[in-house]
Amino acid sequence: MKALLVRDLALALRAGGGFGLGLAFFLIVTVLVPLGVGPQAELLSRIAPGILWLGALLACLLSLDRLLALDWEDGTLDLLATSPLPLEAALSIKALAHWITTGLPLVLTAPVLAILLNLPGPGFFWLVLSLALGTPALSVIGTFGAALTVGVKRGGLLMSLLVLPLYVPTLIFGAEVARRGAVGMETQTPALMLAGITLGVIAVMPFASAAALRVNLR
Known part of the structure; x- marks a missing residue:
């Protein structure tokens, strides 16, 4: 298992696994939003948690199309x-390797990019916490989508259509944790819901992914 993890990390860093691409997309979203909505500090503070979470979600989605494709091509x-x-x-x-190379860098860079969106000071901790709790679920769900569409020509769009509805609960509760933390409201309920979603996904999705992949390999 350790050798497989090291191999997948090396492939992700070397062969277009989305490491730099995800971070670049996250940065672009964060920079363009203030240009699009205007420099109003109050407005940016209000929408910052949702924009940052949406950017992280799309950055994770962007790197999923190569998650299993290289292994499919070389057997x-x-x-x-x-x-x-x-x-x-x-x-x-493979889901862990995807999170290490995509989700973890997003978690670490989010506080820096949050400054561009004028996120209130108390919200920084809750933003990082929500991303740390939620991004593993994005990687595991993304692995399920990759298993469903592996071997399908131009399956990236199909995978996005399959995965995005499954991402919605994580997005809702993750953004709610960051939003409530930024304004000083109680965050326990959405944080527990977010953690519950992640734990449930980690427990169930690998079996669904394996079943889908076995069907595609027949």
């Missing part, structure tokens, strides 16, 4: 399906 998926390592564990490792 690695067939080897994984017949190896002693359960396919569910292999896909979990």
Whole structure:
């Protein structure tokens, strides 16, 4: 499992896995929003949590199309399906590698980009916490979408249509945690809901992803 994780991290950093692409997209969204809505500090403060979360979600989505494609092209998926390592564990490792190379950099850079959107000071901690709780779910759900569409020509659009509805609960509660924290409101309920969604996704989705991938490999 460790060797598979190291291999996937190396591929993500070297072969267009979305590491730099996701960060660049996140930066572009954050820079363009103030130009589009105007420099009003109060307005930017109000919409900052939602914009930052939406940018992070789309940045994760942008890097999903190559999550399993390289392994499909070189036959690695067939080897994984017949190896002693359960396919569910292999896909979990791939989701972890995607989060490390895409989700974690977004979590770390979000406070810096939040300055551009005039996020109130108390909201920085809750923004980072919500992204840390929610982005793992985005990677695991994205792995499910990649497993469903692997081998499909130009399957990126189809995967987006399949994955985006599953991302909505994470987006709602993640943005709500950041919004409530920024204005000093109670954040326990949305934070627990967000954590529950992530834990549920991590527990269930690898089995669904493995089942979908087995169907596509037949």
